[in-house]
Every structure is written in C-alpha cells, then in structure tokens.
Amino acid sequence: AQSGTVAADPQQYDQAYLSPVTIGNSQLMLDFDTGSADLWAFSNETPASESVGHAKYDSSTGTELQGYSWSITYGDQSGAAGNVYADKVVVGGVTATKQAVEAATSISTSFSDNTDSDGLLGLAFSSINTVTPKQQTTFFDTVKPTLAKALFTCDLKQGNAGSYTFGYIDTSKYTGSVTYVPVDDSQGFWSFTAGGYSVGSDNATSGSVGVSIADTGTSLLYLPAAVAKAYYAKAGGKFDNQQGGYTLPCNGNAPDFNVAIGGKTFVVPGSYIAYAPITSGSQTCFGGIQANTGIGFNIFGDVFLKAVYAIFDVSQGAPRLGFAAQ
C-alpha cells in the first residue's frame, strides 16, 4: 500500500502554499486546493505570453484524451481552460499511473502573474471536476484504493514550510486528540458545521458560525458578517471600502479568534489575523478574517488551517474531517 508526504511551501504572506509534483517528465510546483477538483498545469500548449516564469507540463509524455476539455472559474474569479491527458503523477512518492492531467491552453492573469505557482492540484470531491464529456477523478480519488488509509492530511504553517501526507496520519504533527466532524460532500466540498465562537479572552461564546468548507486554496477565513463585525469591534479594526474589506492595526495586539468545532475549541492567533500590511511598510493590515457576504457559507481557508492539523478522511465510508491543535 502507498503512503507519502510532500512539503507545502508558503508564498509571501502565506497567500498560497505550493508543493512539488512530478507529471510525466516535468517537475512543477502546484497549489494543492481542497476547494476544487481539477489537476491543471501550465503546459507546452499555454501561449508563451501567458507562461513566462512558469514551469510547464510537457504533454508529449501523456496520452491525449481525444475530444476532452476543461474550463474552471474559482471563487476569486480567476480561471483557466484547456485539454486533457492521462499521465503518471507522483506526489511525495505516491504514484498515480494514469491521472487526468489538464493542460492549460488559456489562463487568467492572476495565475500568469503568480510565477511561484505552475497550476493547481484539486483535492475536493471529484463530483465537481470540470472535465467534459467524461468527468475525471482527483489525484486523491485516483490513488485512494492503493493508499494504506483512505485519507490525506494538511499541516500548513505560518511563514514556514508545512506538509501534506497521503495514506497516513503523522501523529508527531499535532498535540492532544483529534476531533472528527461529519462532512456533507453534496456540493463537492469538504463541508462541515462550526459552532460557537469568542474573541480574545472573552469566554462568552456567541452564536453559531455555521456551515463551512475547509479550503486550502483560499488564503483567508470568511465568516458570517455579524461574526466578522464582532471580531473587529474588539480588534480596533474597521471596514475599509477602498481596501474592499476589514483592516486593523498591525501592532501585534490583534485578539485571537476562538471557534468550536465538534465541541472542541480551536484558536486562531491574532497574529494570523493581522494578515498583511495594506501597502508595504504600512501600520494598517488587511484582516485575515473577512465577511462571507455573497458566498453563502463560511470558508475556513489558510488563516484557519495553519492553526490546526487537518485530516481529510474517507476511510470510514462516510467522509469526515479531523482537526487537532498543533
């Protein structure tokens, strides 16, 4: 049975985390994304003007799926589209011999401009894979039958390299016990329900945070508008229309954000919520917590995930998420 581990290297401000992946004879850095289900890469089919500074997948090692195509738009309105190949994909020693690899023929500017990332490796449920006319499986779903345990884990860190594992839980990566919660995969996401929250040392847990997804591909923590408002009231922040979100002082006094999941409280340090100066050198930071307005549910992105050890587990039949303090 297979198992393995791969580094997750943070970009500036932990905006995304990139991991080395071998596809055929190409070595690329991909953004592992539990919020989508396509494995796509810059390729020899990508216009040269759109792929400056990127490693590219050389599709000559693959078998083209004739007449297949893909097209994806992400929550932040970035996107890409192209053709599909079957090729060997290796992640941390775990091998998928015939993985659907989506070669980009067009890519939005936010991906072209981010030269650290050579594409995405989707880890949401294969039910939202965009390949047509026949939907394809994610890397995890492809290798799942061969894994020692049908799960992968995510250990992201603030400003340091973390890791993803496939097929095993690294018990040295967390403290205390793991709290498991049921996952509703009906929308293709790792969706769970979060409970009460509190700000700083207040123990007055307030209302329920509600339906949330665990999304490594989203940088920030998007919460109900009332929760975000309550946080920044205590953090001395404000909603800044010009910045398009909440900002707060970068002075190191941001309070922690505490949230109950499965009856266990997890702490997001205030230092993670003073996310980044709004402009280089500024004493005003963009907030790591923002309102989920227009999204319809909460997104527990990297600001939350780097505070915990997360287990994405389908080994019990029904999918579940495990969280532990780290």
Ligand SMILES: O=C(NNC1=NCCC1)c1ccc(Br)cc1
């Ligand atoms: O697209 C999503 N996550 N992944 C990525 N974002 C940007 C590049 C990759 C996403 C998924 C669900 C919801 Br709700 C909002 C956003």
